[in-house]
Amino acid sequence: MAESNTSKRRTRPIVRLGILLISHSLFFSVVCCIAGVLALLLLPILAKNTYISENALMPGSANTMLSSQDVSEASRLLKDLTDLEFKPEGTGIESQRLIAQYMSNLGAEVTIHKFNRQFHQFHPLHFFTSPDSGAIWENISCSSHGMNTVGIIRAPRGDGKEAIVLVTPYNSVKVGNGEALSLGIAYSVFSLLSKVTWLSKDIIWLVADSQHGEYDSVAAWLRDYHTPVFSGVGTINAETCKGSKAVYELKQKSYTERKIYDDFRRAGTMAAALVIKVTEESEPIGDSLSISAEASNGQMPNLDLINIVNYLAVHRQGLRVKVKKMWSLLDSKWLNLLGELFESIGQVARSLNLQWKFGVPAADYVEGTATLASSLFYQAMGVPTGPHGAFRDYQVDAITLEISPRISPTKMVRHKEFLLRAGRLIEGVVRSVNNLLEKFHQSFFLYLLTSPSKFVSVGVYMIAFAILVASLPVVAASLYVDANSVDSNSRKEKSSPPATLASNLDITRRSWKWLNSAKNVFVVHLWGAVVSLLPYYICQIPNCSPTVRLAVWVLLSMFSLVTLNFIFGSPFSHDIASQLHKEEWAHLKSMTISAAFIGLCLMSVINFATAELGALLIVPMCLIAQPLKLDVKAGSLRTLMRTACSIILGFIGFPPAAYFLLKVVFEGSSNINVGDFWTWVESLWAWNSATYLFIGMVHLPCWALCIHILFHPC
Structure with missing residues (x-):
């Protein structure tokens, strides 16, 4: 009876499936490799349009408040910075003095943050540890230190627990036209935010001294912001460098009645950060905006932050938004042929059933593939693509906005119009982030971009990887x-009835x-x-x-x-x-x-x-x-x-x-x-x-x- 019950038992379906796959492993591996590569090539077609997941952001719901008066004050700052270039000595410290003065005149709390030059060096035990753990800091000297200028506006409706950060990289030794314009954009927004009554998050404006690297200056300030600083570390010591003494003389000048704080000043937890840069290259078509978001080890900011920037830039300011592409793929013949093939398949599918929305135009497919390849490449390298990467190490959502004017900054006569346009974009983003009651969490953190307005989520692109390694x-x-x-x-063939020691x-x-x-x-x-x-x-x-x-x-x-x-x-x-x-x-x-x-x-x-x-x-x-x-x-x-x-x-x-x-x-x-x-x-x-x-x-x-x-x- 027991033998009959045992004979009736059947192997479980999962076991039979495993036996089937193992017995046909060659065929299965070939199918998986082809399907994995094909699924990767289909990702630009499967990309979805971006959307705002967090309703509280409400981008563009309020009218912009940035006026021509704010832009005029920013233009005056640009003129004063430009005039400093003709002075033979002290341009670096004088420009920082000037920026601190303008911040102080707005009622902001101004500090001068001193940091030492950072050298990245490989250390085998510093992977996946605290930020800047692999950094080596030079001994304090006048040639190796940099100075960041930081201004903080306290929110009239806030409790000091949250803040929004604006960053403008700035070389105090030699001011470029693009850097000067980025300072003008940030100052116009900073001037507006110092007067509004709806602000509920503190505003931090970090003018990062980029003479030793844009990333290093921001990372040094973030490290001191999140780490207690004792014994005057991170502040200027007048005895260290003679040039640093001029910064402290700012408090003694008669043209300002505000205080320059000696200690390191902090606001609340950072809700988001925007790095503002104006490129030196001109755009023949019109003003454009390039977004960089990749941080260390492929980390990306919340997709909602990119979405609100893209929405406001396109639908409110008329900017042409771009993300990085593999430009060499745009002229690839095999990729164009593949795009035409997918387009033809899509047309056949729609002719059979109008609800089958498969395939995109060949040009869109090629451009989407070039953008997807760039997104994969920069995430795979694991190296930050800009100063925003320093914020992501502290789990702060941040992106770099590179604005390219239609005319080169060296020949711009319409800089007031450009400042107004870019400033209103930054104002809109700040206003949306200001509406948040909590950190970004609704949208995606794991995604690949195929265009500024299309993305592939983790649930889709993991399929290609899973199929590829399944074999x-x-x-x-x-x-x-x-x-x-x-x-x-072989054992049966070589075995004999009398088992010997050798066998x-x-x-x-x-x-x-x-x-x-x-x-x-x-x-x-x-x-x-x-x-x-x-x-x-x-x-x-x-x-x-x-x-x-x-x-x-x-x-x-x-x-x-x-x-x-x-x-x-x-x-x-x-x-x-x-x-x-x-x-x-x-x-x-x-x-x-x-x-x-x-x-x-x-x-x-x-x-x-x-x-x-x-x-x-x-x-x-x-x-x-x-x-x-x-x-x-x-x-x-x-x-x-x-x-x-x-x-x-x-x-x-x-x-x-x-x-x-x-x-x-x-x-x-x-x-x-x-x-x-x-x-x-x-x-x-x-x-x-x-x-x-x-x-x-x-x-x-x-x-x-x-x-x-x-x-x-x-």
Whole structure:
């Protein structure tokens, strides 16, 4: 009776599905790779129009209050700053004195924030830690310090618990026309906000001294803003530099009755931040606005902040809004053909059913793909694209607004009109953020832009990644089953009725093959960790060019690999390696694919864009890797094609080769230098980008293991 009940039991559907996929792993992996790439190419078509999720923002609901009088005061500031350029000495400190005076005349609390020059340097223990943890600060000296000018307006209807930040990068040593105009825009808005009665959040205007870097000056102020400062740190000491003494003389001048505070002044929690910049380049069509939003490790501000800027710029001020694009893709022939194909499919779909809204015009598809590729690229690099990235490290939503006038700033005669237009845009954004009762949270934080008004949410773009990596565990399980079946068959053929000591020893050795493969994979990934740490010590070598440092890095990496193999090797593993069978490289490939799957999934949690681009290189390389000796012996057309694909993917999958190949595709081969790879990697580790860890501890070990499988002497 029990036997009949057991025979009637059926395998669970999920188990049967797994068995089906494992038995057809080759077909399943091919389908997943093609579908994953196709899903990625379909993202511009699946993009949705942006919308305001938070109703309290109400952009454009109130009439603008910025008047020509505010613009006239800003123009007077621009004139005074321009006149300072003709003075032989003291232009830097005099310009800061002038800005502080104008702030003080509006009734703002003005402070001068002193900071030291910041040097980004790689430190292996500072990834995913506090902001600026990898920074090295120079000793205090007159040549290395910078000074930010900060003005704070207290909200008449606020309680001091929230604030909105306006940032204008400004080189106090040499004032550019674009920087002067950005100061004029911020001052006109600051002047208006000092008089309104509806303000419920404090306004902070940070004039960031950008002579040592725009990001560093903002990051230094944010660090002191969120960290208690003692013993006068962050303020000017008149005894340190003689030029700094002039700042304190501002309080003694008769032209101002306001106080310049000695201590570091703070407002409330930052609700949002806007970095205002005016570019030196002119736009032939009309005034335009470029939005930069990427921060460290692919972090993005809440989409609602971009949406209100886009809405007010387009529908209220008539500006042409732009986001970054991969311009080289706009002229790509294959991309234009693909766009025309999708457009034709969309027309056929609409002819069958008007409700099937598939496909976009070919030109829109190409432009959307170029924007999507740029969004993926800058998020994958993990390096901030502007000073706004410093705010995102403190979980403050911030973007950089680069405004390009129709006429070059050096020849502008309509600067008052330009100031009024740009100032009203900033006023509208401040007014919308001022309406918020809580932080941005309604809209998306994980998204990719295909245009200023279209986006792809995380629920859509994760499908492409999930499909692409779905084949990895299935192929790993299939290799495990095949290797075990081959191993068991060989045991049956070699076994004899009287079990001898040699046969028992052979069975014992075979049972350790998986452990040996796991050990090899572990050693290679440990080598990847060592390779990732080497640049920290290579940077200590003085007076070395990037090319020399790259060469030293390569030599030390090869030496460390040989050393690790010598340390972790043993006669037992060597004895097993001498008996080479088909199941041994299958074990190694299965473990390699499993490690790649785990690494890609972990990276997708930290930075999806890096995981997606890495999967496009790693997944095909891991799936197609097979000993070249077996394919050459077979001699068929299919095996020869697989051999060619394996060699090509092995070359492209090497991180330096992939870097130079992409550089040639997007920038041309005229400016190629071997040391460029070191410079690029150095920028990644200097900014504590998780992409650097991915390359060193996931991508490079997987490539090395695949190369080992290709040249396996089976």
